[in-house]
Amino acid sequence: MGGTEKNCLLIVDDVEMNRAILSGIFEDEYRIVEAENGKQALEMLEQYEGQIAAILLDVVMPEMDGFGMLHYMKEHDIGQDVPIFLITADASEKNMYEGYRLGVKDIIEKPFIPFFLKQRIQSVVDLYCTKEQLKDTVEHQAEIIEEKVEEVNALSRSVIETLALAIEFRSGETGQHIQHIYGLTKRLLRELRNKGYGDCRGLTDEQIEQIATASMMHDIGKIAIPDSILNKPGRLTPEEYEQMKMHSLKGAEMIERMPNINGNPVFSYAYDICRHHHERWDGSGYPDHLKGEENSIYAQIVALADVYDALVSERCYKKAFTKEKAVEMIAQGECGAFHPSLIKAFLEIAGEL
Protein backbone atom coordinates (compact mmCIF):
# COMPACT_ATOMS: atom_id res chain seq x y z
CA MET A 1 0.00 0.00 0.00
CA GLY A 2 3.01 2.28 -0.06
CA GLY A 3 3.70 5.11 2.33
CA THR A 4 0.17 6.44 2.46
CA GLU A 5 -2.17 5.67 5.32
CA LYS A 6 -5.13 4.73 3.15
CA ASN A 7 -6.11 1.33 4.48
CA CYS A 8 -9.89 1.70 4.88
CA LEU A 9 -12.56 0.48 2.50
CA LEU A 10 -15.94 2.21 2.69
CA ILE A 11 -18.87 -0.09 1.88
CA VAL A 12 -22.18 1.66 1.29
CA ASP A 13 -25.28 -0.55 0.98
CA ASP A 14 -28.61 -0.60 2.75
CA VAL A 15 -28.81 -4.42 2.71
CA GLU A 16 -26.82 -6.03 5.50
CA MET A 17 -26.13 -9.16 3.47
CA ASN A 18 -24.52 -7.15 0.69
CA ARG A 19 -22.26 -5.36 3.16
CA ALA A 20 -21.37 -8.67 4.81
CA ILE A 21 -20.45 -10.26 1.49
CA LEU A 22 -18.28 -7.33 0.47
CA SER A 23 -16.55 -7.05 3.82
CA GLY A 24 -15.93 -10.80 3.76
CA ILE A 25 -14.05 -10.35 0.51
CA PHE A 26 -11.88 -7.47 1.68
CA GLU A 27 -11.56 -7.79 5.44
CA ASP A 28 -8.12 -9.40 5.26
CA GLU A 29 -6.58 -6.50 3.34
CA TYR A 30 -8.56 -3.52 4.58
CA ARG A 31 -10.12 -2.02 7.59
CA ILE A 32 -13.82 -2.09 6.67
CA VAL A 33 -16.02 0.95 7.25
CA GLU A 34 -19.75 0.45 6.62
CA ALA A 35 -22.62 2.80 5.87
CA GLU A 36 -26.29 2.07 5.17
CA ASN A 37 -26.96 5.01 2.88
CA GLY A 38 -25.34 8.01 1.18
CA LYS A 39 -25.83 10.28 4.17
CA GLN A 40 -24.06 7.94 6.56
CA ALA A 41 -21.35 7.40 3.97
CA LEU A 42 -20.66 11.14 3.78
CA GLU A 43 -20.30 11.19 7.57
CA MET A 44 -17.86 8.27 7.35
CA LEU A 45 -15.91 10.05 4.64
CA GLU A 46 -15.47 12.98 6.97
CA GLN A 47 -14.63 10.82 9.95
CA TYR A 48 -12.07 8.75 8.03
CA GLU A 49 -10.72 11.54 5.86
CA GLY A 50 -7.47 10.61 4.14
CA GLN A 51 -7.74 6.96 5.20
CA ILE A 52 -10.20 5.60 2.64
CA ALA A 53 -8.62 3.73 -0.26
CA ALA A 54 -11.86 3.09 -2.17
CA ILE A 55 -15.64 3.31 -1.91
CA LEU A 56 -17.95 0.47 -2.91
CA LEU A 57 -21.28 2.10 -3.53
CA ASP A 58 -24.78 0.69 -4.00
CA VAL A 59 -27.22 2.70 -6.11
CA VAL A 60 -30.70 2.14 -4.69
CA MET A 61 -30.77 3.12 -1.00
CA PRO A 62 -33.15 5.05 1.28
CA GLU A 63 -32.35 8.57 2.62
CA MET A 64 -29.69 9.34 0.04
CA ASP A 65 -29.07 6.97 -2.85
CA GLY A 66 -25.77 6.29 -4.63
CA PHE A 67 -26.23 8.91 -7.34
CA GLY A 68 -27.38 11.45 -4.75
CA MET A 69 -24.16 10.85 -2.88
CA LEU A 70 -22.03 11.14 -6.03
CA HIS A 71 -23.72 14.42 -6.95
CA TYR A 72 -23.17 15.75 -3.44
CA MET A 73 -19.51 14.74 -3.44
CA LYS A 74 -18.94 16.37 -6.80
CA GLU A 75 -20.70 19.61 -5.87
CA HIS A 76 -18.91 19.93 -2.55
CA ASP A 77 -15.57 18.63 -3.82
CA ILE A 78 -15.48 15.78 -1.30
CA GLY A 79 -13.41 12.63 -1.77
CA GLN A 80 -12.52 13.41 -5.36
CA ASP A 81 -9.21 11.60 -4.92
CA VAL A 82 -10.88 8.36 -3.80
CA PRO A 83 -11.83 5.78 -6.46
CA ILE A 84 -15.52 4.86 -6.34
CA PHE A 85 -17.08 1.63 -7.61
CA LEU A 86 -20.75 1.22 -8.22
CA ILE A 87 -21.94 -2.21 -7.16
CA THR A 88 -25.47 -2.49 -8.42
CA ALA A 89 -28.14 -5.00 -9.36
CA ASP A 90 -29.20 -2.51 -11.99
CA ALA A 91 -26.35 -1.90 -14.41
CA SER A 92 -28.66 -0.46 -17.05
CA GLU A 93 -27.18 1.64 -19.83
CA LYS A 94 -28.66 4.78 -18.30
CA ASN A 95 -27.18 4.04 -14.88
CA MET A 96 -23.81 3.22 -16.36
CA TYR A 97 -23.69 6.49 -18.30
CA GLU A 98 -24.68 8.47 -15.26
CA GLY A 99 -22.24 6.62 -13.03
CA TYR A 100 -19.24 7.14 -15.27
CA ARG A 101 -20.25 10.73 -15.87
CA LEU A 102 -20.22 11.31 -12.11
CA GLY A 103 -16.69 9.95 -12.00
CA VAL A 104 -17.00 6.36 -10.78
CA LYS A 105 -14.10 4.16 -11.84
CA ASP A 106 -15.96 0.96 -12.52
CA ILE A 107 -19.46 -0.46 -12.39
CA ILE A 108 -19.91 -4.00 -11.16
CA GLU A 109 -23.19 -5.83 -11.50
CA LYS A 110 -24.72 -7.86 -8.69
CA PRO A 111 -24.54 -10.78 -8.21
CA PHE A 112 -20.81 -10.69 -8.81
CA ILE A 113 -18.04 -13.23 -8.68
CA PRO A 114 -15.83 -12.26 -5.72
CA PHE A 115 -12.54 -13.09 -7.40
CA PHE A 116 -13.23 -10.84 -10.40
CA LEU A 117 -14.58 -8.09 -8.18
CA LYS A 118 -11.41 -8.14 -6.13
CA GLN A 119 -9.16 -7.97 -9.18
CA ARG A 120 -11.05 -5.05 -10.70
CA ILE A 121 -11.02 -3.07 -7.50
CA GLN A 122 -7.46 -3.86 -6.53
CA SER A 123 -5.99 -2.80 -9.87
CA VAL A 124 -7.64 0.62 -9.67
CA VAL A 125 -6.61 1.07 -6.04
CA ASP A 126 -3.03 0.15 -6.96
CA LEU A 127 -3.12 2.66 -9.78
CA TYR A 128 -4.30 5.38 -7.40
CA CYS A 129 -1.57 4.43 -4.97
CA THR A 130 1.11 4.68 -7.63
CA LYS A 131 -0.33 7.97 -8.82
CA GLU A 132 -0.21 9.38 -5.33
CA GLN A 133 3.33 8.19 -4.75
CA LEU A 134 4.39 9.75 -8.04
CA LYS A 135 2.73 12.97 -7.01
CA ASP A 136 4.61 12.91 -3.71
CA THR A 137 7.87 12.23 -5.52
CA VAL A 138 7.30 15.03 -8.00
CA GLU A 139 6.35 17.43 -5.22
CA HIS A 140 9.44 16.47 -3.28
CA GLN A 141 11.64 16.95 -6.33
CA ALA A 142 10.03 20.28 -7.08
CA GLU A 143 10.92 21.37 -3.56
CA ILE A 144 14.52 20.32 -4.08
CA ILE A 145 14.65 22.16 -7.39
CA GLU A 146 13.23 25.25 -5.76
CA GLU A 147 15.89 25.08 -3.07
CA LYS A 148 18.59 24.66 -5.70
CA VAL A 149 17.27 27.61 -7.68
CA GLU A 150 17.37 29.64 -4.47
CA GLU A 151 20.96 28.55 -3.90
CA VAL A 152 21.98 29.39 -7.47
CA ASN A 153 20.27 32.78 -7.21
CA ALA A 154 21.97 33.50 -3.90
CA LEU A 155 25.30 32.40 -5.35
CA SER A 156 24.99 34.48 -8.48
CA ARG A 157 23.95 37.45 -6.38
CA SER A 158 26.99 37.11 -4.18
CA VAL A 159 29.26 36.76 -7.22
CA ILE A 160 27.73 39.90 -8.68
CA GLU A 161 28.10 41.66 -5.35
CA THR A 162 31.71 40.59 -5.02
CA LEU A 163 32.48 41.85 -8.47
CA ALA A 164 30.84 45.19 -7.72
CA LEU A 165 32.56 45.37 -4.33
CA ALA A 166 35.98 44.78 -5.87
CA ILE A 167 35.55 47.88 -7.98
CA GLU A 168 34.40 49.95 -5.04
CA PHE A 169 37.30 48.84 -2.89
CA ARG A 170 39.61 49.89 -5.68
CA SER A 171 38.24 53.40 -5.47
CA GLY A 172 38.90 53.28 -1.73
CA GLU A 173 35.25 53.01 -0.75
CA THR A 174 33.55 50.75 1.77
CA GLY A 175 31.02 48.88 -0.30
CA GLN A 176 28.14 50.86 1.14
CA HIS A 177 27.43 52.50 -2.19
CA ILE A 178 26.26 49.38 -4.01
CA GLN A 179 24.07 48.43 -1.06
CA HIS A 180 22.48 51.86 -1.15
CA ILE A 181 21.91 51.68 -4.91
CA TYR A 182 20.38 48.23 -4.48
CA GLY A 183 18.00 49.44 -1.77
CA LEU A 184 17.04 52.69 -3.42
CA THR A 185 16.45 51.06 -6.82
CA LYS A 186 14.12 48.55 -5.19
CA ARG A 187 12.16 51.25 -3.38
CA LEU A 188 11.79 53.42 -6.47
CA LEU A 189 10.66 50.44 -8.56
CA ARG A 190 8.04 49.53 -5.97
CA GLU A 191 6.85 53.11 -5.67
CA LEU A 192 6.49 53.43 -9.46
CA ARG A 193 4.71 50.09 -9.61
CA ASN A 194 2.29 51.15 -6.87
CA LYS A 195 1.64 54.42 -8.66
CA GLY A 196 0.90 52.42 -11.82
CA TYR A 197 3.65 54.03 -13.89
CA GLY A 198 3.68 52.48 -17.40
CA ASP A 199 6.67 50.13 -17.64
CA CYS A 200 6.67 49.35 -13.92
CA ARG A 201 2.98 48.52 -13.57
CA GLY A 202 3.32 44.83 -14.37
CA LEU A 203 6.60 44.12 -12.58
CA THR A 204 6.67 41.08 -10.34
CA ASP A 205 8.59 41.00 -7.06
CA GLU A 206 11.04 38.66 -8.77
CA GLN A 207 11.69 41.12 -11.60
CA ILE A 208 12.20 43.95 -9.11
CA GLU A 209 14.75 41.77 -7.30
CA GLN A 210 16.51 41.07 -10.62
CA ILE A 211 16.67 44.74 -11.59
CA ALA A 212 17.92 45.72 -8.13
CA THR A 213 20.57 43.00 -8.31
CA ALA A 214 21.58 44.24 -11.76
CA SER A 215 21.83 47.80 -10.39
CA MET A 216 24.75 46.71 -8.24
CA MET A 217 26.76 46.19 -11.40
CA HIS A 218 26.27 49.70 -12.76
CA ASP A 219 29.92 50.72 -12.28
CA ILE A 220 31.73 47.47 -13.07
CA GLY A 221 33.20 49.18 -16.16
CA LYS A 222 35.38 51.17 -13.79
CA ILE A 223 37.66 48.14 -13.61
CA ALA A 224 39.02 49.29 -16.95
CA ILE A 225 39.78 52.82 -15.72
CA PRO A 226 43.36 53.47 -14.54
CA ASP A 227 43.95 54.06 -10.81
CA SER A 228 45.44 57.46 -11.51
CA ILE A 229 42.10 58.67 -12.82
CA LEU A 230 39.79 56.63 -10.61
CA ASN A 231 41.47 57.72 -7.40
CA LYS A 232 42.54 61.21 -8.37
CA PRO A 233 41.75 63.55 -5.46
CA GLY A 234 41.44 66.70 -7.51
CA ARG A 235 39.42 67.65 -10.56
CA LEU A 236 39.83 65.52 -13.68
CA THR A 237 41.22 67.10 -16.82
CA PRO A 238 38.87 67.03 -19.86
CA GLU A 239 40.90 64.12 -21.31
CA GLU A 240 40.77 62.22 -18.02
CA TYR A 241 37.04 62.90 -17.77
CA GLU A 242 36.51 61.50 -21.29
CA GLN A 243 38.38 58.39 -20.23
CA MET A 244 36.36 58.13 -17.02
CA LYS A 245 33.15 58.33 -19.05
CA MET A 246 34.21 55.19 -20.90
CA HIS A 247 33.23 53.08 -17.87
CA SER A 248 29.59 52.92 -19.04
CA LEU A 249 30.52 51.38 -22.36
CA LYS A 250 33.22 49.19 -20.83
CA GLY A 251 30.77 47.81 -18.29
CA ALA A 252 28.20 47.04 -20.98
CA GLU A 253 30.91 45.38 -23.04
CA MET A 254 31.90 43.17 -20.12
CA ILE A 255 28.32 42.10 -19.52
CA GLU A 256 27.85 41.43 -23.22
CA ARG A 257 30.81 39.08 -23.21
CA MET A 258 29.51 37.08 -20.28
CA PRO A 259 28.48 33.63 -21.35
CA ASN A 260 24.79 32.89 -20.96
CA ILE A 261 23.76 36.53 -20.92
CA ASN A 262 20.48 35.62 -22.64
CA GLY A 263 19.70 32.92 -20.12
CA ASN A 264 19.45 35.24 -17.14
CA PRO A 265 17.31 38.38 -17.15
CA VAL A 266 19.62 39.95 -14.54
CA PHE A 267 22.26 40.34 -17.25
CA SER A 268 20.01 41.97 -19.80
CA TYR A 269 18.96 44.48 -17.13
CA ALA A 270 22.63 44.89 -16.15
CA TYR A 271 23.68 45.57 -19.74
CA ASP A 272 21.10 48.32 -20.04
CA ILE A 273 21.92 49.78 -16.63
CA CYS A 274 25.71 49.73 -17.15
CA ARG A 275 25.44 51.43 -20.49
CA HIS A 276 22.78 53.98 -19.69
CA HIS A 277 23.04 54.99 -16.05
CA HIS A 278 24.69 58.29 -17.09
CA GLU A 279 22.09 59.27 -19.65
CA ARG A 280 19.88 62.22 -18.77
CA TRP A 281 16.21 63.02 -19.47
CA ASP A 282 17.13 66.03 -21.67
CA GLY A 283 19.65 64.10 -23.77
CA SER A 284 22.68 65.68 -22.13
CA GLY A 285 24.04 62.39 -20.75
CA TYR A 286 26.37 59.77 -22.23
CA PRO A 287 27.31 57.56 -24.06
CA ASP A 288 24.30 57.35 -26.40
CA HIS A 289 22.72 60.75 -25.59
CA LEU A 290 19.34 59.08 -25.12
CA LYS A 291 16.50 61.50 -24.60
CA GLY A 292 13.36 61.09 -22.49
CA GLU A 293 11.79 57.66 -22.73
CA GLU A 294 14.38 56.47 -25.21
CA ASN A 295 16.17 55.34 -22.07
CA SER A 296 14.61 52.55 -20.05
CA ILE A 297 12.99 53.47 -16.76
CA TYR A 298 15.34 50.98 -15.04
CA ALA A 299 18.51 52.78 -16.14
CA GLN A 300 16.87 56.11 -15.27
CA ILE A 301 16.10 54.87 -11.77
CA VAL A 302 19.67 53.68 -11.20
CA ALA A 303 20.95 57.01 -12.56
CA LEU A 304 18.89 58.89 -9.98
CA ALA A 305 19.88 56.51 -7.16
CA ASP A 306 23.53 56.89 -8.16
CA VAL A 307 23.35 60.69 -8.11
CA TYR A 308 21.55 60.78 -4.75
CA ASP A 309 23.99 58.41 -3.08
CA ALA A 310 26.97 60.32 -4.46
CA LEU A 311 25.52 63.53 -3.03
CA VAL A 312 25.02 62.18 0.51
CA SER A 313 28.41 60.38 0.58
CA GLU A 314 31.85 61.77 1.17
CA ARG A 315 34.14 61.23 -1.80
CA CYS A 316 37.82 61.86 -2.41
CA TYR A 317 36.83 65.02 -4.28
CA LYS A 318 33.87 66.25 -2.14
CA LYS A 319 32.15 66.33 1.25
CA ALA A 320 28.74 64.76 2.03
CA PHE A 321 25.56 66.77 1.66
CA THR A 322 22.67 66.29 4.09
CA LYS A 323 19.76 64.13 2.85
CA GLU A 324 17.45 67.14 2.75
CA LYS A 325 19.94 69.14 0.73
CA ALA A 326 20.50 66.25 -1.68
CA VAL A 327 16.76 65.76 -2.24
CA GLU A 328 16.36 69.50 -2.83
CA MET A 329 19.23 69.59 -5.32
CA ILE A 330 17.76 66.70 -7.33
CA ALA A 331 14.25 68.16 -7.24
CA GLN A 332 15.52 71.49 -8.54
CA GLY A 333 17.40 69.89 -11.39
CA GLU A 334 20.87 70.86 -10.17
CA CYS A 335 22.20 67.38 -10.93
CA GLY A 336 20.79 66.97 -14.39
CA ALA A 337 17.31 66.35 -15.72
CA PHE A 338 15.22 63.32 -14.70
CA HIS A 339 11.86 61.92 -15.74
CA PRO A 340 9.11 63.95 -13.97
CA SER A 341 7.31 60.77 -12.82
CA LEU A 342 10.57 59.48 -11.40
CA ILE A 343 11.22 62.72 -9.52
CA LYS A 344 7.68 62.51 -8.15
CA ALA A 345 8.17 58.95 -6.96
CA PHE A 346 11.54 59.93 -5.48
CA LEU A 347 9.99 62.79 -3.50
CA GLU A 348 7.29 60.38 -2.23
CA ILE A 349 9.86 58.09 -0.66
CA ALA A 350 12.45 60.77 0.19
CA GLY A 351 11.03 61.15 3.71
CA GLU A 352 11.89 57.54 4.55
CA LEU A 353 15.47 57.65 3.29
Added chain:
Amino acid sequence: MKVSEMNQYVKVDYEASLARFMGREDMYARFLKKLLKDETFQKLTEAVETHNLPDIERYAHTLKGVFGNLGLQEGFETSNEMVKAVREGQEEKIGAFYPLLREQMEKYLNVIGQLD
Protein backbone atom coordinates in the same frame (compact mmCIF):
# COMPACT_ATOMS: atom_id res chain seq x y z
CA MET B 1 -30.92 -29.94 5.96
CA LYS B 2 -27.78 -28.38 4.57
CA VAL B 3 -27.64 -25.51 2.11
CA SER B 4 -26.04 -27.85 -0.44
CA GLU B 5 -29.16 -30.03 -0.26
CA MET B 6 -31.63 -27.24 -1.03
CA ASN B 7 -31.21 -27.99 -4.71
CA GLN B 8 -33.56 -30.93 -4.34
CA TYR B 9 -36.45 -28.52 -3.76
CA VAL B 10 -35.56 -25.17 -5.35
CA LYS B 11 -33.13 -24.03 -7.99
CA VAL B 12 -30.01 -22.73 -6.22
CA ASP B 13 -26.77 -21.51 -7.77
CA TYR B 14 -24.86 -23.08 -4.92
CA GLU B 15 -21.21 -22.94 -6.04
CA ALA B 16 -21.16 -19.31 -7.13
CA SER B 17 -23.10 -18.19 -4.09
CA LEU B 18 -20.89 -20.08 -1.67
CA ALA B 19 -17.92 -18.35 -3.28
CA ARG B 20 -19.62 -15.00 -2.61
CA PHE B 21 -19.70 -15.91 1.07
CA MET B 22 -15.99 -16.70 0.91
CA GLY B 23 -16.70 -20.43 0.95
CA ARG B 24 -18.29 -20.17 4.38
CA GLU B 25 -21.46 -22.23 4.37
CA ASP B 26 -22.42 -21.04 7.88
CA MET B 27 -22.43 -17.47 6.65
CA TYR B 28 -24.40 -18.45 3.57
CA ALA B 29 -26.99 -20.22 5.75
CA ARG B 30 -27.18 -17.29 8.16
CA PHE B 31 -28.16 -14.91 5.37
CA LEU B 32 -30.60 -17.37 3.84
CA LYS B 33 -32.33 -17.59 7.23
CA LYS B 34 -32.51 -13.79 7.41
CA LEU B 35 -34.99 -14.06 4.57
CA LEU B 36 -37.47 -15.62 7.04
CA LYS B 37 -37.70 -12.34 8.94
CA ASP B 38 -37.13 -10.00 6.02
CA GLU B 39 -39.93 -7.52 5.40
CA THR B 40 -39.08 -6.56 1.84
CA PHE B 41 -41.55 -9.00 0.29
CA GLN B 42 -44.32 -7.79 2.62
CA LYS B 43 -43.59 -4.21 1.56
CA LEU B 44 -43.67 -5.24 -2.09
CA THR B 45 -47.07 -6.87 -1.51
CA GLU B 46 -48.43 -3.63 -0.01
CA ALA B 47 -47.02 -1.63 -2.92
CA VAL B 48 -48.69 -3.96 -5.43
CA GLU B 49 -51.99 -3.68 -3.59
CA THR B 50 -51.88 0.12 -3.55
CA HIS B 51 -50.45 0.40 -7.10
CA ASN B 52 -47.50 2.37 -5.76
CA LEU B 53 -45.19 2.05 -8.76
CA PRO B 54 -42.05 3.69 -7.29
CA ASP B 55 -42.28 1.38 -4.27
CA ILE B 56 -42.87 -1.67 -6.45
CA GLU B 57 -39.74 -0.79 -8.38
CA ARG B 58 -37.71 -0.19 -5.23
CA TYR B 59 -38.69 -3.37 -3.35
CA ALA B 60 -38.54 -5.59 -6.41
CA HIS B 61 -35.08 -4.19 -7.03
CA THR B 62 -33.99 -4.94 -3.45
CA LEU B 63 -35.33 -8.49 -3.72
CA LYS B 64 -33.53 -8.93 -7.01
CA GLY B 65 -30.23 -8.09 -5.28
CA VAL B 66 -30.94 -10.36 -2.34
CA PHE B 67 -32.03 -13.33 -4.46
CA GLY B 68 -29.07 -12.79 -6.73
CA ASN B 69 -26.57 -12.90 -3.89
CA LEU B 70 -28.24 -15.92 -2.31
CA GLY B 71 -28.24 -17.77 -5.64
CA LEU B 72 -32.04 -18.09 -5.67
CA GLN B 73 -32.25 -17.92 -9.43
CA GLU B 74 -35.95 -18.06 -10.15
CA GLY B 75 -36.73 -15.37 -7.61
CA PHE B 76 -33.92 -13.29 -9.08
CA GLU B 77 -35.36 -13.59 -12.58
CA THR B 78 -38.95 -12.87 -11.57
CA SER B 79 -38.06 -9.80 -9.51
CA ASN B 80 -35.87 -8.62 -12.37
CA GLU B 81 -38.87 -8.91 -14.70
CA MET B 82 -40.97 -6.87 -12.27
CA VAL B 83 -38.40 -4.08 -12.15
CA LYS B 84 -38.32 -4.04 -15.93
CA ALA B 85 -42.11 -4.02 -16.15
CA VAL B 86 -42.31 -0.89 -13.98
CA ARG B 87 -39.55 0.85 -15.90
CA GLU B 88 -41.08 0.01 -19.24
CA GLY B 89 -44.53 1.10 -18.07
CA GLN B 90 -46.07 -2.35 -18.63
CA GLU B 91 -48.27 -2.44 -15.56
CA GLU B 92 -50.27 -5.44 -16.72
CA LYS B 93 -47.10 -7.54 -16.42
CA ILE B 94 -46.75 -6.66 -12.76
CA GLY B 95 -50.05 -8.39 -12.12
CA ALA B 96 -48.72 -11.48 -13.86
CA PHE B 97 -45.30 -11.62 -12.20
CA TYR B 98 -46.36 -10.85 -8.66
CA PRO B 99 -48.25 -14.17 -8.07
CA LEU B 100 -45.31 -16.07 -9.54
CA LEU B 101 -42.91 -14.30 -7.20
CA ARG B 102 -45.23 -14.97 -4.26
CA GLU B 103 -45.24 -18.66 -5.09
CA GLN B 104 -41.44 -18.74 -5.35
CA MET B 105 -41.07 -16.82 -2.10
CA GLU B 106 -43.32 -19.24 -0.24
CA LYS B 107 -41.29 -22.15 -1.54
CA TYR B 108 -38.04 -20.46 -0.45
CA LEU B 109 -39.33 -19.76 3.04
CA ASN B 110 -40.52 -23.30 3.38
CA VAL B 111 -37.19 -24.81 2.33
CA ILE B 112 -35.05 -22.33 4.29
CA GLY B 113 -37.15 -23.09 7.35
CA GLN B 114 -35.85 -26.64 7.20
CA LEU B 115 -32.18 -25.65 7.25
CA ASP B 116 -30.11 -26.88 10.21
